[in-house]
Every structure is written in structure tokens, then in C-alpha cells.
Amino acid sequence: MFLSPGNKEGDLSALSRGQRFQKAFTSLHNLHDAVTLKSAASSLVNEDLIPTPPEKRTWKALDFFNYWWSEAWAIATWSVGSTLITLGATVRDALLVVLFANVLSAVVIVLNGRAAAQYHIGYPVLSRTSFGIYGQYFVVILRALLGVIWGGVTLYYEAEFISICLRCIFPGWMKLPNKIPASQYITMQVMVSFFLAFLSAIPFMFIHTTKIRHLFSVKSVVVPLASMGIVIWATTANGGVSADKLVDESKKTSVSVFAWGLIGQFNAVISTNSALIVTVPDLVRYSKTKNAQMYGQALGLPLSQTICGAFGIITTAALKNMYGEAYWNPYDMLNGILDHTYTSKARAGVFFASASFAFSCLCTSIATNVIPFAADITCLAPKYVNIIRGQFIWLILAFAIVPWRIVSTANGFLSFLGGYSIFQGPVASIMIVDYFIIRRGNIHIPHLFIGNPTSRYFYTRGINMRAFAAFVVGFLLPLVGFVGSFGHKVSSAATKMFNLGWALSFLVGGVAYWVMCMMWSVPGDDGSGKFEEKVEEAENTTLDGTIFEAEERRMSGEGKGEGETREMQVPVAVV
Secondary structure (H helix, E strand, C coil), X not given: CEEXXXXXXXXXXXXXXXXXXXXXXXXXXXXXXXXXXXXXXXXXXXXXXXXXXXXXXXXCHHHHHHHHHHHCCCHHXXXXXXXXXXXXXCHHHHHHHHHHHXXXXXXXXXXXXXXXXXXXXXXXXXXXXXXXXXXXXXXXXXXXXXXXXXXXXXXXXXXXXXXXXXXXXXXXXXXXXXXXXXXXXXXXXXXXXXXXXXXXXHHHHHCCCCXXXXXXXXXXXXXXXXXXHHHHHHHHHHCCCCHHHHCCHHHXXXXXHHXXXXXXXXXXXXXXXXXXXXXXXXXXXXXXXXXXXXXXXXXXXXXXXXHHHHHHHHHHHHHHHHHCCCCCCHHHHHHHHHHHCCCHHHHHHHHHHHHHHHHHHHXXXXXXXXXXXXXXXXXXXXXCCCHHHHHHHHHXXXXXXXXXXXXXXXXXXXXHHHCCHHHHHHHHHHHHHHXXXXXXXXXXXXXXXXXXXXXXXXXXXXXXXXXXXXXXXXXXXXXXXXXXCCCCCCCHHHHHHHHHHHHHHHHHHHHHHHHHHXXXXXXXXXXXXXXXXXXXXXXXXXXXXXXXXXXXXXXXXXXXXXXXXXXXXXXXXXX
């Protein structure tokens, strides 16, 4: 970990872990010292915010492929065909929409990961280049809130699958008396299962992002095999797919309505990836080579989402022909199978499938919620929080928000989260335009850790007003339609713009930012040289502890008017 010359561990280094733990509770001063990170040399840096050192760049192309391949095997992807088929789309149309939406997502993901792969910095630090040293806090909080809420909801979904596993083991599981009041919107069975889901997540909170890749490698094999087993059983038991059973001719509408419906679903598929599009720098910063993220990410997502969506459609069609009901949701489907046939063979198969989907939910929550939230909170409180501590904070908050109430009663709130992507689209496009067009791939790493006007990323009081203006312009067009999604009456034009949602906000936000930067140029000479000529310089540079000592003095009101910062020359100690 990186320490400034002024940070000393003193006598504590000679004590055992148990002795340090006991000493921490002998006084408030010792407790504060115990929880303070020795690597937090300023309000802008700690061990998980600095550029990733070479020994921690552990993600290879196969790891990125496994991550994106595994990430697609989730509840949302399995049931992605439900709305498309309901609109009157054929199975082929539905799968083409899913494929092309994910191809576009993969392209944007690779673009947004480029800077992190070159400079090995995560989203919180990278966002300082475009939104400003202090403006970054807004976009970081914007994403962190989403991570907590969806994280809790995903744990609840995991609990549903755990409950099905227990139903397979114990025939009387669903008959257990429920003493929890109906006003709490949860049953005894699901509450027990949620507690088990909470416990299952604890061991993974100890694993740093540099090592968590192995989890996704396991998921990339286990969950697809379980899903394939469900498809094979369903089509065999049904004697075929029976895809025609899903098509309801009475629900077919005019060509115009149908086309805009498909566009809306195209946007919805991208929207499910919107958090991952913004999150990707927090993974790519650990890339072993500069192009590993490109090869792994470009292939993994489009292939897996299309195959998983196809499996969901095929299974739903077969079961509808058998049982007369379309089970789009996986846990409804598995419960439905047990309702119709509770044989030992069916229970064994459903148990394995449910356990696999429970594992899938856990991995999905780690990938899309734990990793980004932990990275975000390190920048909000770098003196006390690193990634491991941030992951435990996420787990506590995910339980504290009582997600079963959100799922059961907050339909409007879930609709809000579903349309939340219109606020994330501009963030991604602004960062991409800033890196590729405005700065031509050149970032001055030392200036990302200086919290005063000598930093080229300080802008106006630490905020890049161009980026925030472009952010607002980006989401304004689909905003009226977003309001209409809650049941308010809006014009058809507003609804159509909301159907374009993420794509519209992404495009408009990026163009607006480019125009504003052309009118009011950004500070520094980042865009005046060759493309990414600063990458090699960054690789050969280490952060100077004196920069952080000066920053600490500035924050405490000392040393004003003195030379508070200087370019880095002396390597920081690594211990």
C-alpha cells in the first residue's frame, strides 16, 4: 500500500493482530487510529484509488469474457422475451432485438473501458477528468445509490430461489405457519431464506476485485449448464418447443405501435446494461494487458445474453403448452414445476436449477452492485474506507433497506429505477467524448489527486460546468416521457423520446459536451499532442507523498499561500 513519508505505523507494526484489536478499544484515539487507513495520504487518495500497480493487474482476456458471459445469465435476461413476445414479436424478432442491443452495449463498454485499461484508474478517479475533482462526487453518488437498492432487491430474488431449494428438501416447507404480519410483505419462508442469502454473501465481501474474477469463471460454467438442463427437460417433456403458443394474435397492433414498442424494448435491454457500462472502469483498471478488456468484453455480452434470452423463450413456450401458463419469471417457473409434479426426480432437478439461479443472483449482485458501490465509497471516505470495507458497508445497507417491501409495494419506485438509465447515458458519453475527442487519450495522473486550482481538473471550484450542463441537456429530452411512465398523461412524442431513452440521452449528452468544450476549451494541454502519448509517461510515474502532505495542510487551513503542490519526482514507499 502507498504511504506518504509522514505516515508511520509506529509501534503498532510490532504487535500481533489480536493485540492491535485489543489496543484499538482502549481509547477513542486508538480506535480512530485503528480504523484510519495508513494509505489515505489526502482527502483524494488511498490504496484503492491510486493507479493499479503492475502486480495487481490480474484480469486477462478470458477473465473479462467469463465476467460478461456469466453476467448475462440472470433473471432479467431469462425473462427478457416476455414483453417482446407480448408485443406480438416473433421469437426471431425478439432475439434479434436482444442481440443488436447487446452488440451496441458491448461497443460502448469497450470504449468506456479504454481509459481505465491504459491508465489503470477506476471510475471515481477517472470521472474527475470530465466532471472535476469535486464534481465527481455527484456522479459517484448517482451510481452508488443504485448499487445499494438493486443490490438489496437482488438479494431478495436470491432468497426466493433459496426458498425453492428448501421446498425441494422439505415437503412441508410451504406449510410452515407464517407468524409475520401481512403488513411486512414477507413470509416466514422468505425471511429465513433472505437471512441465508445474507449469510452466503459474507465470505465474498472479503475478496478484493483483483481476485473476484474466479467467481465469475465458476458462474460462467455452472449457470449455463443448469439453464441448458432446464431447456432440455422442458422440450423433452413437451415433445418440442411449441413457440406458437406464446403468440397472442389479439394483442397485435398497428405497424407503427409495434415498431415503437420494439424500439422501447431495444432501449430497455440496453438500460439493463447501463449500470455496467458506467461501472466497467472499476474492472478494467485491473486488466493485465491494454487490449484484454476489448477482446473479452466485445464477445462475452452479446453471445450470452442472446443465448440466455433464447433459453427463457423456449422454456416458457414449452411449459405453457404443458401447463397452460406462461412462466416468464424463473422462480415462478420452478415453483410451477413443483406445483404440477412433486416427484423425487422433479425435486432433484428443481433443486439444482434453483441453487444455480441463487448463485447467479449472488454473482450478479457482486458484479453490478458490490464492486461499483465499494469503489464509489472509497472516494467518498478514502481515509476510512477501502474496497473490502466498502463491500461490507454495501451488505449492511442492502439488508437495511428491507428490499422485500420495495419489491412488494414500490411499483412506482421500481419503474423509476427502470428509467434511471436516462441519467446514466449522458455520464458514459461525456466520459467517452472527454477521453477520445477532447483529451485525445491523454491524462495527467498527478493532477487527478490535487484538490486545488493548480490541477487542470479543478475547473471552477472543482466542478466542470461543461459536463454538468451537458448532463442536464442529455436527459431533458426523454425526461417528460419518463414522467409519463408513472401514469401521467404526456404527448405521444414524449413517449417516443422516452422509448429512445438511454440511446437518446447518451447521444445528446455526448454531442452537447463536445460543443461546449469547443466553445469553452478545457484547461491544460491534454488534447494538443498525439493520441495517448501520456500513457507511457504515466506508467513510469509514481505518486509523490509531498503532494498529499500539501493537500492535507490545505484541507486543514495550514500552509496557505505556500507552494502546496509540485510535480511528482520521488517514489512513494510501498509496504
